[in-house]
Amino acid sequence: MIGLIKVAHGNFDLELRDVALREPGEGEVVVRVRYAGICGTDVHIARDEFPSWPPVILGHEFTGTVERLGPSVDPDLAGRRIVCEPHAGACHVCHLCRRGHPELCASKRSPGWGMNGAFASHVVVPAWLLHPLPAGIPDGVAVLAEPMAVVMTALRHASLAAGDFVLVVGPGPVGALAALACRAAGASNVVVAGRTTSPARLELLSDMGFTTLSSDVPDAVRGMTSGRGADLVVECSGSAQGIAIGIEAARRTGRMASIGLSGQPALEVPWDLATSRALDVAFSMSSSFEGWEAAIPVLARVAADAARLPTIFPLASWRDAFAALQSRSVVKAVLDPTAPTTASVAES
Ligand SMILES: [Zn+2]
Ligand SMILES: [Zn+2]
Structure with missing residues (x-):
């Protein structure tokens, strides 16, 4: 073969x-x-x-x-x-x-x-x-199914809850699936941030009904949350810039699910800002059995959008x-x- x-x-x-x-x-x-x-x-x-x-x-x-x-x-x-x-x-x-x-x-x-x-x-x-x-x-x-299982594993680890204001950083396939899963799980709002170098991806997500942002993300998120910031940030970019945006846009005592890989030995991140936000950061790697069990029915639920x-x-x-x-x-x-x-x- x-x-x-x-x-x-x-x-x-x-x-x-x-x-x-x-x-x-x-x-x-x-x-x-x-x-x-x-x-x-x-x-x-x-x-x-x-x-x-x-x-x-x-x-x-x-x-x-x-x-x-x-x-x-x-x-x-x-x-x-x-x-x-x-x-x-x-x-x-x-x-x-x-x-x-x-x-x-x-x-x-x-x-x-x-x-x-x-x-x-x-x-x-x-x-x-x-x-x-x-x-x-x-x-x-x-x-x-595999990337959705990765997403579901991370969202469970980060305790996604109905009513959460969610910021997804990174509009790639994992970010898009995370946005669909959070909306299906009852998030109050799902905003996707991405670079202007990803216009096709941001356009598709916007067409699916998500708010998309490519600049001044933390300010925009604060504007949408009475100044508080996002309850949950789903970090799918693996970039220092994306991580910094996520930390800045999170609310105090908010949560962050980290899925993105950088491919670098080390990244510079605003550590003190994350500490002053009292952020719960859940690093996630690969996909658990529970993640797979959840991924298949969630994919069935969002199939019309996921097919795009x-x-x-x-x-x-x-x-x-x-x-x-x-x-x-x-x-x-x-x-x-x-x-x-x-x-x-x-x-x-
Ligand atoms: Zn993969
Ligand atoms: Zn073993």
């Missing part, structure tokens, strides 16, 4: 290569991939800013159909439409696994960086990570997809490995 592969450490160029599909082992299934989303993490993986075990096919966000079962897999899974938690390799016995956090296990080797992922026609994954999909979620929405986030590219046009992501001309770039391939494939 053809897969989009990170060839080696230090080589930032991805390549389409012919890769053998391995047989499913004990407890594993073969999934025929329908769509696979490109994540900011994929860019970090390509640049060696996130751990990986190349040569490896990228792609940890996907939806598809269970095509083949390995030994000891529940036969009811055959033929099911699924989404899949990316926590393969979790050991089940370490302190974090036993506390219910396999997503943070040091042994985890997810599809897309620790084992072959979903930027290919098929992917082999452990069956215990699958979530069968209800009929109400089309494939183009289901492909957003992905832009689909054939797998062969992966360069265009990555370029569109990096230029922020699309909200979410999604690869379709079932589309006809015309690109040349390197010898493996």
